[in-house]
Amino acid sequence: MSALxxxxxxxxxxxxxxxxxxxARGVARAVDGVSLTIEPGESLGLVGESGCxxxxxxxxxxxxxxxxxxxIEFQGRDIRDWPEKDLRRQxxxxxxxxxxxxxxxxxxxxxxxxxxxxHGMGDGAQRKAKTQELLRLVGLxxxxxxxxxxxxxxxxxxxxxxARALAVNPALVVCDEPVSALDxxxxxxxxxxxxxxxxxxxxxxxxISHDLAVVGQVCERIxxxxxxxxxxxxxAQELIARPMHPYTRALLSAxxxxxxxxxxxxxxxxxxxxxxxxxxxxxxxxxxxxxxxGCPFHPRCPNIMDxxxxxxxxxxxxxxxxxxxxxxxxxxxxWLHAPKE
Amino acid sequence: MQQNDNVEPLLDIxxxxxxxxxxxxxxxAAGVARAVDTVSLRVRQGETLAVVGESGCxxxxxxxxxxxxxxxxxxxxxxxxxLYRGRDLLAMSETExxxxxxxxIGMIFQEPMTSLNPVFRxxxxxxEGYRLHKKASRAEAAERAVEMLAQxxxxxxxxxxxxxxxxxxxxxxxxxxxxxxxxCGPDLLFADEPTTALxxxxxAQILDLMRTLQQEKGSGILLITHDLGVVAENARRVAVMYAxxxxxxxxxxxxxxxxxxxYTQGLLASVPRLGEKRVLAPIPGMVPGIFNLPEGCRFxxxxxxxxxxxxxAPPLFAVPSSGATRTARCWLCEKDAxxxx
Numbered sequence: 001m002s003a004l005x006x007x008x009x010x011x012x013x014x015x016x017x018x019x020x021x022x023x024a025r026g027v028a029r030a031v032d033g034v035s036l037t038i039e040p041g042e043s044l045g046l047v048g049e050s051g052c053x054x055x056x057x058x059x060x061x062x063x064x065x066x067x068x069x070x071x072i073e074f075q076g077r078d079i080r081d082w083p084e085k086d087l088r089r090q091x092x093x094x095x096x097x098x099x100x101x102x103x104x105x106x107x108x109x110x111x112x113x114x115x116x117x118x119h120g121m122g123d124g125a126q127r128k129a130k131t132q133e134l135l136r137l138v139g140l141x142x143x144x145x146x147x148x149x150x151x152x153x154x155x156x157x158x159x160x161x162x163a164r165a166l167a168v169n170p171a172l173v174v175c176d177e178p179v180s181a182l183d184x185x186x187x188x189x190x191x192x193x194x195x196x197x198x199x200x201x202x203x204x205x206x207x208i209s210h211d212l213a214v215v216g217q218v219c220e221r222i223x224x225x226x227x228x229x230x231x232x233x234x235x236a237q238e239l240i241a242r243p244m245h246p247y248t249r250a251l252l253s254a255x256x257x258x259x260x261x262x263x264x265x266x267x268x269x270x271x272x273x274x275x276x277x278x279x280x281x282x283x284x285x286x287x288x289x290x291x292x293x294g295c296p297f298h299p300r301c302p303n304i305m306d307x308x309x310x311x312x313x314x315x316x317x318x319x320x321x322x323x324x325x326x327x328x329x330x331x332x333x334x335w336l337h338a339p340k341e
Numbered sequence: 342m343q344q345n346d347n348v349e350p351l352l353d354i355x356x357x358x359x360x361x362x363x364x365x366x367x368x369x370a371a372g373v374a375r376a377v378d379t380v381s382l383r384v385r386q387g388e389t390l391a392v393v394g395e396s397g398c399x400x401x402x403x404x405x406x407x408x409x410x411x412x413x414x415x416x417x418x419x420x421x422x423x424l425y426r427g428r429d430l431l432a433m434s435e436t437e438x439x440x441x442x443x444x445x446i447g448m449i450f451q452e453p454m455t456s457l458n459p460v461f462r463x464x465x466x467x468x469e470g471y472r473l474h475k476k477a478s479r480a481e482a483a484e485r486a487v488e489m490l491a492q493x494x495x496x497x498x499x500x501x502x503x504x505x506x507x508x509x510x511x512x513x514x515x516x517x518x519x520x521x522x523x524x525c526g527p528d529l530l531f532a533d534e535p536t537t538a539l540x541x542x543x544x545a546q547i548l549d550l551m552r553t554l555q556q557e558k559g560s561g562i563l564l565i566t567h568d569l570g571v572v573a574e575n576a577r578r579v580a581v582m583y584a585x586x587x588x589x590x591x592x593x594x595x596x597x598x599x600x601x602x603x604y605t606q607g608l609l610a611s612v613p614r615l616g617e618k619r620v621l622a623p624i625p626g627m628v629p630g631i632f633n634l635p636e637g638c639r640f641x642x643x644x645x646x647x648x649x650x651x652x653x654a655p656p657l658f659a660v661p662s663s664g665a666t667r668t669a670r671c672w673l674c675e676k677d678a679x680x681x682x
Contacts, residue, residue: 049540049541049542049543050511050540153627155627183395183396183567183628184395184567184569184608184611184612185395185607185608185611185623185624185627185628186395186623186627187611188610188611188612188613188621188622188623188624189623189625191613191621192621192623210540210541211613212541212615213612213613213614213615214613216613216615216616216618217613217618217621236618237616237618240615240616241616250542251541251542252615253545254541254542254544254545255541255570255615256541256544256545256548256568256570256571256573256574256575257570257573257574257614257615258569258570258572258573258597258609258612258614259573259597259614260573260593260594260596260597260598261594262573262574280545280546280549281542281545281546284510284512284513284543
């Protein structure tokens with residue numbers, strides 16, 4: 001099976017001016033040296049905190065950002081070689097805020113049909129039939145087609161955004177925090193819809209979220225970003241049960257869990273297993289304008305070694321747990337996992 | 342825990358009702374809505390009471406009502422009392438209230454960027470309350486502000502006191518908010534979604550800080566949140582609100598072990614949990630608007646267990662528990678109720 005999407009050492013840098021008269025200049029490394037693969041039908045979760053570059057990476061994938069380095073292949077072909085309109089049809093996006101991503105002056109039916117019009121798909125009657133089919137697909141009554149976005153609740157709006165994204169049968173759907181703006185009970189409805197549609201239509205998702213529990217629920221594989229870099233990637237349940245990068249461990253141990261008594265944080269034996277808040281991180285992520293040398297996580301890392309400040313660690317494969325089947329690749333960019341010589 | 346129930350509460354809210362008036366027009370008739378409807382809650386010394394619910398359930402209005410911060414018109418507290426150390430806050434004049442707010446009751450709001458004044462240095466903003474309430478000199482207050490910044494874990498506090506809010510990160514701004522809330526040494530703290538705008542690792546830092554300060558000072562906290570994970574890790578008691586009413590109140594351990602109200606059950610079944618891939622069971626439908634609440638039980642239209650009885654509004658029933666008082670507003674709880682309240 002060939003990959004649907006492949007990223008090779010992708011980088012996106014922003015030139016920033018500042019100071020008096022805008023003379024001070026700097027380069028913000030929003031995304032730096034990211035390599036990832038998404039197989040057809042797979043759902044890849046991209047997690048990380050604000051400013052880690054996850055949304056910028058998604059925009060790179062969509063061809064909305066010029067790359068400073070590296071390349072992105074979609075269906076085996078560099079995205080820069082794709083005719084723009086074809087690429088747009090193949091990749092669709094669902095945004096975080098359904099209040100600002102729908103045109104308030106357009107009726108729902110027009111919003112959902114717009115991609116069909118743009119891509120010249122079907123005549124008027126066919127488009128109308130397709131719109132109704134799409135609304136049914138996302139669990140909205142057909143009469144919603146005549147309403148305006150302000151007449152809909154947040155959950156209903158997000159369903160409209162999903163219908164619009166699916167109108168042109170895209171091969172890849174990029175979901176950028178699709179449920180973050182929704183209340184808990186509505187969030188579960190939309191997550192269930194996204195899961196159900198993926199199974200029924202064989203969709204592929206690049207799913208961006210800051211919420212590890214949500215990503216664990218929807219995705220087969222998770223990549224964790226920190227300051228522009230992917231620091232660890234693994235099958236979802238493996239990453240949650242056996243995090244290998246110190247940042248992933250800290251991130252997981254910081255997530256409040258709705259269970260009482262609060263369960264222990266999973267971690268390798270002998271490293272304080274059973275303690276909550278085992279790895280409380282000190283300080284805050286540094287600015288991407290002045291990333292630390294070597295591994296960008298080293299100033300906050302509890303396991304820092306001499307090497308960490310000097311060189312960014314390459315991708316080290318993590319062996320499966322003894323006895324566990326060797327399934328998909330688990331890798332971490334951390335010197336702790338360098339093979340012993 | 343039983344004897345704890347007998348300690349005089351720091352804050353005793355009794356039958357609080359806040360109504361909002363709506364002018365006709367804008368697609369709706371004129372009307373009066375009870376955004377908070379006959380809510381009774383207690384916060385004890387050294388204890389955190391969490392008020393949890395979705396958008397529009399009335400949890401923020403409840404806090405603002407107690408503090409006398411509801412803009413009138415359109416809103417007004419029409420019934421009930423809120424006793425702080427035996428004195429009714431709702432019967433106080435604005436001048437009396439000003440002597441309590443900030444000095445005895447501290448407040449932390451969700452959005453530190455909009456809650457801080459952008460044109461004043463953060464040190465001055467922290468010092469202002471201290472000068473007003475403690476009749477301290479400028480120099481004393483400035484010194485106190487620096488002390489507070491150090492106490493909430495801000496590195497280099499003397500220099501940071503000279504910063505403007507925009508120069509600080511979100512986590513730092515929230516620490517400043519906490520310093521401001523605590524500068525006069527209040528024994529009761531209202532925290533309205535104090536970490537919702539923050540990343541998880543920063544959220545963990547802030548919640549730990551609040552816990553530490555609470556242990557040192559034995560203050561009571563009213564924690565308003567939508568996050569059931571935050572409740573599980575930070576509160577001892579929890580009240581669940583739906584459409585303006587408390588539908589369930591219990592010790593956190595009891596509530597998570599066996600939620601009694603169908604709404605609480607639905608909320609807990611809607612939350613994705615880390616490392617536990619399970620079928621989400623969202624609550625169907627959505628929260629009713631407060632101007633057109635259903636007759637009888639307000640959760641009835643979304644409830645899987647609704648029966649004839651639910652057409653009349655259920656009272657709060659006492660529910661058997663591990664010791665502490667536990668109540669639920671559901672007819673299903675009538676049969677095992679020890680007493681109708």
